[in-house]
Amino acid sequence: MEGKDPLATPLLRRSKPPPLAPLYAVSLLRTTATAIAMMPAFNLRVVSLGEAAGYDTAAVANAMGLISAFRSFTEFTAAPLLASWSDRLGRRRVILASALAFTLEATLMAVSTGLVMLGAVHATFGCFASGGAVETSCIADATPAGPKRAVAVGRFFTVIGAALVLGPALGGALLARVGGAAPFACAACLGLTAFLATAVALPEYLPPSRRAPKESAAMLPAAGVYRLLSQTPPLRWYVAASGLFSLGMALYGTVNVLWLKEAFGWDGQDVGHFLSAVGAAVITSQVLVLPGVLRISKGRESLVVQGAMMVHAFKFIGYAWAPNGKWVYVVLALSTPTFCAAPVLSSLCTRHVPATQQGLWSGSMSALNTAANVVGALIGSRLLALSLRGFLPLGSALYAGALCHMLAALCVGCASLSGDKKMSESHDEERAPESLHGG
Template sequence: MAVIGEGAAGGPRRSGRAAFGFIFATALMNSISFGLIIPVLPNLIKAFTGGDTAQAAEWNVVFAVTWGAMQFICGPLLGLLSDRIGRRPVLLVSIFGLALDFIIIAVAPNLMWLLVGRILNGMTAASFATAGAYVADVTPPEGRAKAFGWMGSAFSFGFLIGPAVGGALGDIDLRLPFYVAAGLALVNGLYGLFVLPESLPPERRTKSFDLARANPLGSLRLLRSHPDLLGLATIGLLFQLAHTVLPAIFVLYTGYRYGWSPSTMGLAMMATGVAGVVVQTLLVGPVVARIGERGALMLGAAAGAIGFAWYGFAPTGLLYLAGVPVFALMNFLMPGLQGLMTRRVAPDQQGQLQGANQSLQGIASMAGPALFGLTFAWSIRHADQLQAPGLAIYLASALLVVALILGTRVARPPATAPAAARARPVL
């Protein structure tokens, strides 16, 4: 298997494009796989509880927190492992493991087995950290914001397609979407087995696997070791935390405030997804080229703060939808942030960096649903006095205001390139 940047057939440029194409396809198929199960997993849990909605809701929280915890624990481990042995083996084991995890969930005879499958699913889904490191390997620093924008669009595309297909399959059989998701992961793994080249040559790998750096707290020490990296990571955590508000309360919020039906909610989600894809695929590249990664981060934080505030204020469904174009500009934040962060670490630390970011995402996945769900519940219980059903969404807006303020201090290009950051293959 040819190594990217080491004279592969067709040259570094062609090899780099092919490798990024696989990583994009991986992210797309993985996000479709996860999207497939979104509409059916709560109903499968409900079936195991004998139709008890309250008990199913409690179990759903347990599953969500457990999945986030696995991201928190395993993201750094897989990221650092990819720095030591290369990206390819970690990605392939994770993708094939994901297929197995979906099968376990599909055949689970009770809630405990379903939880086991969800634990394994969270562990293998932490391979997104390795995929992010792969992108940094095959992309020059000046092109990373655009590349991460495309990676973000893969998730948006997947969540446009997945829930609709998963809902239709779930109407046939609640377990069918999990088999289809397993099939997608298996095809993805087989494709990578025969096509995917290694992106990190031996001379650029870390020399040892240090368990002290592989645990979540150890991995986070990397964020304190480079100027402004911890501040940038804090911006990422604030963004990830704010981003959980709509998954946590969107259905309940729009149903309570606007009386939307499930089909209307689905159309609104699709509109938001389409707008996000347009920004990520068509606008991130040229806008970052014009205003830089710092400008993209600041634009995304400001737009997200305004967009969330708009959603929280909108008294009608039509006004809510009018905020979609503004909210979509929030998709500039993560490409700009990732571009700035990857410039601050050496090639043999890219996996550790992405693992640390995955841990922060795990923290947000655990804390966000509880924070926003409880805030929303409190706001509607006190509706007579407070009259602020959008309080939880205002809170998300405030988090991005803090991120914007922090960005004015830490979102600067590094003064010097990190050690060992030599010529990169160009996409």
């Protein structure tokens, strides 16, 4: 007889897993709140506070890199633990705690009056951020391995894309019309709404019968991941590909606001509009491109990932070569399929991981990605600072990101050569008796 979970819902007693719609809805609220607070509000808040403290643009870029690196370091430390706890305690508890923590973070950032306070708040609350690992684990709980899971992850990325459409535009408008603290206050209100929605509507996707045993708490997350990697050769290459892909995104993402400002003279509202266009491209890629590509590929998902990563690389080069801001939009439109890379890569990884370790794996991958963000933030901000001082071309950080994506595509190819298809079929057969259907 399963133990009674006070946070569980009656849906757990059904053979069919809970629907993913509540997860997508809650994630839309949370991600929109995050986007309002972060893109471009946080970066421009750092700029304004830095200028008020007497820093020049290059010094502000270095400060932004340090804050981003500290934040990524705390996420690197916390994400595997949060996701691993969700394997034992259930997904819903961890999502609730994370939503409440973000609400407090946004509230404190709204009242921050200096770079030190703003940076300290942002870095400290990284301890409650899983980087989407718990949500990805929910999807793995509710869908069978294979294309269905890739599509479900793609829908999650569609939610992120929708948030990237709404959040930056709203954040930029609040900055322009109200002031520096307004986006954070708005984000705090949305974060509280997400917390309440989670408490009321979100089901538990991991029933007690499928949770990791309590004695697994004695095992460090790193030990469990090492055992997985030692037993499954393709996972090693996927880890390398994911790390390099995240590094490339961080090299660009850390500096994109300042780079757009310096390259094209854009203000906060201009940057917000572009980031909203990026969100629209994410939605288009997940809703229109990804399902069709998966049908055409017929089991060759690794080729989809490789192609998308290579286009990602050329997209960054196209940004760096753009003669004006209009061309950046053109490059973005032409490279819309690149956003298929992340959900398909995530699906390729999870099909090799046992059901009781999905949270551990997702959390560890999130930690790897945040570690890449630490390195990317430091290197990207340093490259931009050197560019602003005339030692390097202005697009140096983008060129470095393009190189990382080319190397990531090479690693995905190595995963295929190491027996990806054979290992995938083996794991699917082992987990067939406990697979969930639907989603």
